[in-house]
Amino acid sequence: MATELKGYRLILREYDPSHLLPLPDDPEGAYLDPHVGQVREPTYLGIWLGYELIGDCVMYNPESALNEVEFGIKIAPGYRDKGYGSEAAKILSDYCLSVLGFSRVYLKVLPYNDRAIRSYEKAGFNRCGKIVVDTIEFVKMERRN
Numbered sequence: 032m033a034t035e036l037k038g039y040r041l042i043l044r045e046y047d048p049s050h051l052l053p054l055p056d057d058p059e060g061a062y063l064d065p066h067v068g069q070v071r072e073p074t075y076l077g078i079w080l081g082y083e084l085i086g087d088c089v090m091y092n093p094e095s096a097l098n099e100v101e102f103g104i105k106i107a108p109g110y111r112d113k114g115y116g117s118e119a120a121k122i123l124s125d126y127c128l129s130v131l132g133f134s135r136v137y138l139k140v141l142p143y144n145d146r147a148i149r150s151y152e153k154a155g156f157n158r159c160g161k162i163v164v165d166t167i168e169f170v171k172m173e174r175r176n
Contacts, residue, residue: 036076038122041115043076043088067165068139078106078119085110088123099135100127111146120154128176135176139169148172 036043070091078086086106093100102123106116124136139162140147148158148170156172163169 036122036126038118040080041085041118041122042079043119043122044079046075046077048075048087067167076123078104078115080110080115085115086119088119090123090127093133097135098133099137100131100133101137101139102127103138114150114153116147116150117153120151120156124154124156124174128174133176135173137171137173139164139171142168142170 034045070089072093073089073091076088076090077084078088084107086104088102088104090100090102104116104119104123106119127133127136137159138151138156140151142161151172154174156174158170159173160171161168162171
């Protein structure tokens with residue numbers, strides 16, 4: 032894994048989450064992005080705009096047999112609706128597909144989180160069904176090579 036991925040405005044840097052201050056309290060984010068399901072082999076990345084941490088993302092649950100990996104992104108309040116989530120999703124999915132060689136990158140998003148769905152579509156993701164995790168129904172989205 033590269034320790035730093037550069038985009039147009041953002042840099043994604045790998046980090047150990049225990050060594051980084053958490054993002055500001057975000058009731059909306061907790062409501063729209065509940066932590067559910069198993070997380071295996073996570074790789075955490077901070078999303079940096081210059082010297083400001085504006086979010087984080089994680090790649091997890093790589094499946095060698097299926098050649099796919101899951102990921103998720105959080106953007107801090109005050110930085111939403113500016114295209115940062117789309118850019119981060121594009122940077123990370125491009126890296127997963129072209130450098131790491133996965134043939135599929137996927138994620139799950141709540142069906143009423145329209146902002147996130149638009150953001151992922153802007154980054155090249157398509158809806159590919161629904162999934163229920165811990166009794167919560169999600170829209171499943173993917174990007175393929």
